[in-house]
Amino acid sequence: PSYPTTANYAANIPGINLAAPTNTSGAFSIEAWAKGDAAQSYNAGIVAKGAWSAEQFTLDIGGTSYSYRFTMRNSGTTPLYVSANTNLPDGNWHHLVGVLDQAHSNACLYVDGVKVASLACSPSNGVLSTAVPVSIGARLGSSGNYDQQFFGNINDVAIYNYALSTSQVTNHYLAAGIAPRFTLQPLATTNVNEGTTLSVPAQAIGSLPLSYQWYDITSGSPGTAVP
Numbered sequence: 001p002s003y004p005t006t007a008n009y010a011a012n013i014p015g016i017n018l019a020a021p022t023n024t025s026g027a028f029s030i031e032a033w034a035k036g037d038a039a040q041s042y043n044a045g046i047v048a049k050g051a052w053s054a055e056q057f058t059l060d061i062g063g064t065s066y067s068y069r070f071t072m073r074n075s076g077t078t079p080l081y082v083s084a085n086t087n088l089p090d091g092n093w094h095h096l097v098g099v100l101d102q103a104h105s106n107a108c109l110y111v112d113g114v115k116v117a118s119l120a121c122s123p124s125n126g127v128l129s130t131a132v133p134v135s136i137g138a139r140l141g142s143s144g145n146y147d148q149q150f151f152g153n154i155n156d157v158a159i160y161n162y163a164l165s166t167s168q169v170t171n172h173y174l175a176a177g178i179a180p181r182f183t184l185q186p187l188a189t190t191n192v193n194e195g196t197t198l199s200v201p202a203q204a205i206g207s208l209p210l211s212y213q214w215y216d217i218t219s220g221s222p223g224t225a226v227p
Contacts, residue, residue, distance in 0.1 A: 009137030009149060021126050022125065028057070028127075028159070030057055032059060033156045034068070034155075042066060044139070046096065054077060061089070067086045069082065070108075072098075080119055082107050107121050137150050
């Protein structure tokens with residue numbers, strides 16, 4: 001793949017520090033919309049605070065298959081990498097949220113309103129303190145330059161000094177006006193007796209109003225509409 005040789009980014013963004021000392025619980029959330037080319041350099045930064053290998057947090061490219069990733073470091077600089085093989089970026093806009101909630105021993109990555117990865121973390125390890133300010137669109141690399149650049153577009157960056165809940169993340173995603181999609185969990189072969197209930201796990205997601213309805217293809221009769 002080919003990577004960009006030049007890029008625009010915002011660096012030296014002051015006034016943001018989410019550090020927590022050892023024996024305390026840190027909590028914060030990092031949110032952004034990103035539209036990235038599929039060809040990215042490893043560690044390409046979307047939103048980051050700190051210098052290479054000593055960052056308080058990052059939303060970046062990493063993990064399996066160069067997918068989106070959320071990283072934080074505790075007060076002892078030990079990293080926590082939260083990622084999943086989502087086959088993204090793919091040239092389309094995606095909503096990304098990294099959440100740290102040490103009080104509940106949890107760190108999560110959300111993509112398009114869905115939790116795609118989570119890791120347990122200690123409730124008392126704190127969060128690394130760093131004087132290096134926040135950057136958007138690139139990470140500060142080992143060379144001392146912002147050369148770990150994200151190839152694409154970034155919009156609506158938000159940083160919270162608390163942990164967003166799953167419902168809050170989903171609502172933020174849906175607020176953009178998302179076309180509905182429907183997912184159906186396939187069932188293994190099963191038998192049910194006449195007059196009893198067959199449960200088929202399903203999920204519909206999209207901006208409200210939103211509903212779906214089951215149909216019996218043998219009779220053509222509609223089932224119950226679900227809001």
